[in-house]
Amino acid sequence: MTTWPEAVARVGGDAGTAGEAQADLEARYGEPHRHYHDLGHAAAVARDSAALAAHLPAGERAAIALAAWAHDVVYDAVPGEDERRSAEWLRRWLTRAGVAEPHVARAEALVLATAAHEAPDGDDAAAALLDADLAILGADPSSYAGYVAAVRREYAKYADETWAAGRAAVLANLLARPVLYRSGIARARWETAARANLAAELTRWRANAGDRR
Template identity: 85%
Template sequence: MTAWADAVARVGVDARAAREAQTDLEARYGEPHRHYHDLSHAAAVARDSAALAAGLPVSERAAIALAAWAHDVVYNAAPGEDERRSARWLRQWLIRAGVAEPHVARAETPVLATAAHEAPEGDDAGTALLDADHAILGADPSSYAGYAAAVRREYAKYDDETWAAGRTAVLANLLARPVLYRSGTARARWETAARANLAAELTRWRANPGDRR
């Protein structure tokens, strides 16, 4: 996880606290109830958001790297609360490491934005994180199917009927958006495949709302 260490170093840090934060982060992403929102997902978001933010200033790239690694550090299949607690985790560790408040806030804000998946107009760093977080939607059909099955396992506490109703609503809402990705680069890379994947899954759920764990 050199990307985490590099990002923290860019904003000024106590090295020991940074290492302790990384240890805690890795332990949390390794929790047994995670099937998709694990360390591999965080690494993929860090990679893709870095590519999308390549033209931004160093401080912005550092903030988005920290946000990418931390955006799902707390994950209990509780939308909204998970994002708030993940942002709180990031804030607490960065403060403990001696990072200045402006850098803390800049890294915290995109994590909070993942709750509604909306960022202010002109927030290119936030846009990079949100688009990278949805990159899986535009993956090849096999990878997308693996993602969908893994998320279903993470929400195993819900019965099939409840899950089917919620999942079809999420898919329909996504497909109703004029665009799935905020940046032109992400749209060119993932938009067409993402819409095909979402439409195919929605069709399957509507045809057969049985167990998909």
């Protein structure tokens, strides 16, 4: 797994500034309102995306590592806005570190891809990042349950009924996708377990609501 300072160095950035950014990154991921989207999640995405991107050129692997570490660095449970502000954070620090614009723009685009979880066909770097971001869906049932509980705590401002409706919609949309993971490696690792976890959770929400579909 490539660390943030290592990734910055690989795209020609200043080590001292990379260290300052790392300290800010760790402080942000350590904010008390985070229960799932914390430094552990960022590290897991960096680890899993590196494994999925092992066949890509060095520059793409560096961009993926930067995006993996930064993709949730701003997190206030405001979908879309969080990703935009995280991309701004990445751009600001990479620019301060003297990283060339093409590298900045590539990493920024990867962070922004996590907002809608959409990527152009053939973009293997984005596929690796997005697949790694969803790896938790294919975890063992106990770990998956822990993830669901942690995310619920992050959205504690919403009433149970509102949360249940929104969560059920998200689950249904995910299950409606032809595939959850873009790369063959990710599908082989996580697709079957992820669909089982999502379906079981959706069944529970619908049972609680009296919806027997």
